[in-house]
Amino acid sequence: MSQTPVEARGLVKQYGRITAVDHVDLTVNRGDVYGFLGPNGAGKTTTLRMMLGLIFPTAGTVRLFGRDPIAEGAAALDGVAGFVEAPQFYPYLTARKNLQMMAAYDGGDASSRVEESLKSVELTGRADDKVGGYSHGMRQRLGIAAALLRQPKLLLLDEPATGLDPGGMRDMRVLIRRLADDGMTVLLSSHLLAEVEELCDRVAIVRAGRIVYEGALIDLKASAKSAYRLRTTDNAKALKVCEAQAGIASARIEGAAIRMEANESAMGELSVALIEASLQIIALMPETATLEDLFFHLTEGSTPGEIDFPATQASVVGEHL
């Protein structure tokens, strides 16, 4: 048995003329908290559905711990749990009943973990309420609880924090972090860079069904030009220092600060140069690179007009950051 939690090779899913997933290769190693990033319609959910054996690929293969969910069906999901899109339950049954049913379908000793799973997502107090009356956030947590029943070694989560309020998002992140610390391998899709930034070490970025980047998040961010805002005791003088400094681009005064683009090492050098010029730094703030910026970077040389990345989506992504 292969020990690699996820190995997808050449995955293709075609819906008529639309190629939802276009030759996706993905490897998630044991212990990874892996981010699967992409804008709406990029093919994240479709890829996860194929991994869970819910839909059949047009071409390509998936192996979860060496087993094939497409050929073996649910038998290949041994040690695997998760959900795609919003987790769904029977609205006319209570949360506890729903979990008891899932546990019965899991077999083994899953039934003995119902209470523990409810507790870990803090739903014990509401467990006897019908799921039909649950809020979106509660359903999302119940989805995690249902996954935990299986004591998974691999957790596949499709945008688990979508639609949650800031507190709910934080709770979800804390929960996923805790599970990862306990040794679970996690594959997490998201269209929010901020979400994966806090959790993931490795990411794949998918756009229009294709992987455009795969690797460590740190490398990606380091290579991306990010923007910084700088305030000093003398901005006019500081601007000259910035302009003279190698590796710093498009520095200009914006309001009370200087905005510039640079990578991290150039910023480090700039801070020394500022001190040497007897300037005091009052504030130095990185402007977090948005997913949009990263896409821009990943398709270097193209102008925004050339990237078919609808403005509406870009602004949605931006709002969340």
Added chain:
Amino acid sequence: MSSGVLTVYRWELRKLIALKRTYLGLLAAAAVPLAFTITLALRSGQPKDVPFGSYVHQSGLAIPLVLLTFASAFLLPLITALVAGDIVASEDQNGTLKTIMTRSLQRGQIFFGKVLAALTYTLASMLLLGGVAIIAGSMVSGFHSLTTLSGTTVSAVAGLGLVLASFGVYLIPLFAVALIGVMLSTVTRNSAAAVVGTLVSVLLIELIGILPGLEWLQPYLLTRQFDAWQGLLRQPIDWAPITHAAWVCALYGIPSVIAGYLVFLRRDVAGG
């Protein structure tokens, strides 16, 4: 395989018990014989041109048999379709199919657990309809001996046995309707379409039988098998229509269940 099917079956029954639509059908299955019997008690007339119609005031046991002829037209296929047509499609529409398919059970186990649950519901509504008809009928017209279709008389107890057996034979075509319902539920992925589709199928089959030039098809029509129970009420018992019904209904039911199974096995679950 089999224990997984039973797990699904048990939970499907629990879900049915928690669902309102379940009781809609059961309510109809109880209300129709009750209303029929009350009408008979209040008026002295009797249903004409229906087997056992002329005996409804002599023996309460004639009442469930008369109801079998009435029920076949629409009521029992409707009640059957109500659950069978819903049992897969509702999960499609609610997106819960993906939830149960990502546990440890194979798709085939889920499918056959559902098939068993749909058949059980059919059986339950049949039992309810029969039970209410027998009890209410006996209260109104008495638990008396029954005149068979051959003109002979059987004791009340023997008559009761024949009535129960008739309900059993009646279940054969009804099960075929249930299997068609589950198949349509799987294929259409739409609850309403599957329920209506099942009923339309039954009506169309009935229609074929009255088309000129197609009379030779009559013995092979599913709807004709709803009369097979009458063989039990001849003396000696005429088994021919019953065995005929068994294989004709199998010809409708088995291909349906196989088609539904294959579709369920191979289909994309992308909803929800």
